[in-house]
Amino acid sequence: MTTLPLVDAGQRDLVGSFPAFDPDQDDLKDFRRTLVEGTTSLLNSASVSYEERTIAGPKDAPQVRVLLFRPTETETETQAQTTPAILYIHGGGMIAGTPDMQAGTLHRLAQETGALIVSVDYRLAPETPFPGGLEDAYAALVWLHTHAGELGVEASRIIVMGDSGGGCLASATALLARDRKQVPLCGQFLIYPMLDLRTGGPDAVSDDPTTGEFVWTRAQNRHAWAAVRGTLGEDDPRFGYLSPAFMKDLSGLPPTIITTGSLDLFRDEDVTFAHRLWQAAVPTDLIVYASAVHGFDLLASPLAERAHRDVVEGVRRLLA
Template identity: 40%
Template structure:
């Protein structure tokens, strides 16, 4: 991965003051990072290495696997809060990484945080990655993991009636897709979907996709290459909703959602639009926007005030959802509500 190219960023309307110094030190990324997929994977592992070095005393981890939908082996890591016994809620955590990278040797910081903060058994899935395995391999692995969680709930020590799905970026796309699949296939019930800076629409037609062009972080051009890597550059116009959930025409009957967006993220507008459409379909939604922050900014500035507040907020929403454990929303059920919050210039809640 090229990390030496000087950046020549366009002017920004506003960058969070605590993130400006970090952003100033970021080099430009290649327009198509997937041209060197090995370099992308190595670069991400290096970025995350400082946060992966020490064991996390908050959680215990065991590794196992199950047979996937194509006879493949799907590896998973099962996290449990240290010192706990009995039945706990479950979280299916789907890592991000443009459908092509993001797999780490151990559980990601987000998976560990979810386990400790929500008091839940977290299953971290190593789904098949593009471009070696394009859609639908990865999402079908994730759906198989959901079914496996429900079928082995007793052995895992989790409550099959209290399973949430969550993930960031590509993981947010996969989480949204799983909710559609579980509804349509009458699969295991999902009580909550945490869609963190999700990529949802392969068509690239929003204003934020056109507006965000800074080469130092994920921009509109990079997202177009992401979709090409996942779906293939020669895909036709009839992309299924399980690949790009924004294409779904019916969002009714889906579980309550938490949607996180960032002001300098090309995915911001499609996340906002998906949240709006969920509300219109009578799905309860909590929406949080972080102005002045770019896609996956927390990975670059994990100790910054915006990152700490953002992480605490979505973990609180996850914990609350699992504690309440409502029945999955059904069409014609209770009216949806939307809560909207933002991290202002001072990093407030």
């Protein structure tokens, strides 16, 4: 079946803007290049300036590159004032993408929320399977918290945020922060997060054929999860950090916002995760956008602008 008639009318002609990737035929390096080029163009990221730093990575691992997006100071603000901060983790299924490609969005978000945004250039699979990318993200969180004073950040007002595969890493980073007790988070914002490695495969908890036709497909999802998982067994105690849908205890997490689309492959796993957070007494908002595919917020349209306004409002609430 084709679900194109179900796609938001303002985006129907745009869903082909994203690069296609057939894991059985296409080269991953080509997909990585076209994803970065295409997203950079969609978000006007090449015209945005930012600060680039290299920070200490996980133990016995390379350093981690991070990009800093600072809000513009107003005339009434002074250098002595502190700002909240967002640790942002980019999408790409944990097998592709860079923080640079979203520079346009992150620059705008920093201006509209007044938050310093630190975006992480984590290592990708399959070259670096779990837990490499996650530990890179967590190292960036620890660095942000430890250097809060130097960065002009209020250490008690830090959230983690990510989209798609970055949403998985953001969720897992929040779980690590809870369990390692090094960094107190005041929220997590997960944008159509990739949380359940069963999705798109024979063991999928649900498989609605109206989801997953565009942008991120079942075949891509199976390929990405196999690359990230590597040889990790389901009986490994770290399995819930790999695929947060498997984390048995979700209590003690910070207030959470999850957004997804009704045509997104991840819709059902995102709704299920929100339900489990409610059961664990975690304050959680869930927004499911009608007629929205994966990555819909990147496609210039009234729907994308509505989603952006919701993101800005949600970030402000989490950081309040």
